[in-house]
Structures are given as C-alpha cells and as structure tokens.
Amino acid sequence: GAVVSQHPSRVICKSGTSVKIECRSLDFQATTMFWYRQFPKQSLMLMATSNEGSKATYEQGVEKDKFLINHASLTLSTLTVTSAHPEDSSFYICSASQVLGGPEAFFGQGTRLTVV
Amino acid sequence: LAKTTQPISMDSYEGQEVNITCSHNNIATNDYITWYQQFPSQGPRFIIQGYKTKVTNEVASLFIPADRKSSTLSLPRVSLSDTAVYYCLVAGSGNTGKLIFGQGTTLQVKP
Numbered sequence: 001g002a003v004v005s006q007h008p009s010r011v012i013c014k015s016g017t018s019v020k021i022e023c024r025s026l027d028f029q030a031t032t033m034f035w036y037r038q039f040p041k042q043s044l045m046l047m048a049t050s051n052e053g054s055k056a057t058y059e060q061g062v063e064k065d066k067f068l069i070n071h072a073s074l075t076l077s078t079l080t081v082t083s084a085h086p087e088d089s090s091f092y093i094c095s096a097s098q099v100l101g102g103p104e105a106f107f108g109q110g111t112r113l114t115v116v
Numbered sequence: 117l118a119k120t121t122q123p124i125s126m127d128s129y130e131g132q133e134v135n136i137t138c139s140h141n142n143i144a145t146n147d148y149i150t151w152y153q154q155f156p157s158q159g160p161r162f163i164i165q166g167y168k169t170k171v172t173n174e175v176a177s178l179f180i181p182a183d184r185k186s187s188t189l190s191l192p193r194v195s196l197s198d199t200a201v202y203y204c205l206v207a208g209s210g211n212t213g214k215l216i217f218g219q220g221t222t223l224q225v226k227p
Contacts, residue, residue, distance in 0.1 A: 004159075034213050043203070044160070044217040093159045097213045103150065105213050107159030
C-alpha cells in the first residue's frame with residue numbers, strides 16, 4: 001500500500017517555542033491531506049484539511065493561527081504548532097488518500113509532541 | 117457524517133474468533149462502512165470496507181445486514197498481536213480522507 005511518512009516521530013520543545021511537523025506521501029501525490037490530534041486514551045480528532053496550493057480548512061474550535069498548515073507541494077504538508085504550551089502536548093497524525101485509489105486512507109506513524 | 121457506536125472494550129483469548137459490532141443508525145444511502153486498527157503510538161491502519169452483505173479479505177470479514185444500520189467486524193483466530201483499538205467509520209463514497217472517528221473498541225487478547 002501507499003506510504004505516508006511523518007517527521008519527527010517525537011519531539012520535545014520548550015513552552016513558547018514553535019514546532020514543525022512534516023507529512024509526506026512517499027509514493028503518490030496527495031492534493032489533500034488531513035491532520036488529526038489524539039490525546040491519551042482518546043480517539044482521533046480531525047483538526048484540519050490541508051489543500052495543496054490553497055488555504056487549509058480548519059475544524060470548529062481549532063485555532064488556525066496556532067496550528068499553521070502549509071501544503072506547498074503534492075507530497076508534503078506541514079503543521080506548525082506556534083507558541084506551544086503544555087496543553088498542546090499530544091499525538092499528531094496526518095493522513096492522505098490516493099486520487100482514484102482504493103477506499104483506504106493512509107496514515108503517518110504519528111508525532112508525539114511534548115511541551116515542557 | 118453518520119455517528120457510530122461501538123463497545124468501549126472487549127476481551128478475548130488467543131485463537132478465538134472476535135466479533136465487534138458497530139451501530140450506525142443514520143447511515144446514508146451513499147455511505148460505506150470502514151474499519152481501522154490502531155496500535156499504541158501509531159497511526160491507524162485500514163482493515164476492511166464494505167457497503168452491504170459480506171466482505172472478506174486476508175485479515176477480516178465484515179458483515180452488514182440488509183438495513184445497514186449496523187455492521188460486524190470479524191477477526192478469525194486472534195493472536196496477541198491483534199490487541200489494538202478498532203474503529204468503525206461511516207463515510208460517503210470517495211470520502212477517504214476526512215474521517216470522523218468515534219470512541220473505538222479496545223480489544224485485549226489474552227494468552
């Protein structure tokens with residue numbers, strides 16, 4: 001199946017700093033990617049839809065100025081958590097689907113963000 | 117997007133067949149039912165998708181009754197490595213990306 005890769009897999013940052021997470025589709029092009037957040041013992045929550053060449057679409061309650069999304073190419077979307085605080089500590093996961101592909105969405109391995 | 121309801125947790129033993137049922141009473145005509153598996157600290161992985169009746173692949177079977185208001189994921193002869201969270205999702209055809217996850221079912225397989 002198709003591969004979606006995230007980097008880094010885990011990151012620790014100081015409160016007030018910004019962190020960038022990359023999501024790459026390795027063997028297919030993705031005009032749309034999705035970003036999820038998952039807190040411990042909870043389900044995945046969709047944060048935003050990343051659209052290549054245009055602005056991201058954020059779900060209700062997600063601060064677009066805090067979670068900056070850039071989808072500059074057909075294989076790369078980035079999520080930047082700006083001015084991170086301890087409550088932003090979470091597991092961030094991206095996904096992408098193949099255009100005219102099968103029914104499945106392909107997820108990255110996730111990024112564990114810890115803000116200290 | 118139709119809401120789904122699953123048992124929060126299930127226990128099983130190695131070698132047994134496990135059936136996880138999902139309710140989706142408000143499923144729309146063009147919705148498909150998809151199941152994902154998630155291990156701790158990993159992204160979800162697609163298991164199976166179906167629209168009606170029965171679908172089988174190398175890892176699972178999916179049973180969908182005629183009214184499509186529920187579905188059952190069947191895992192044959194589970195092993196310890198099948199311990200994971202299983203999510204049932206309902207979405208329209210072509211919507212493979214914007215997924216709304218419910219609470220999922222935590223399956224614990226015991227030796």
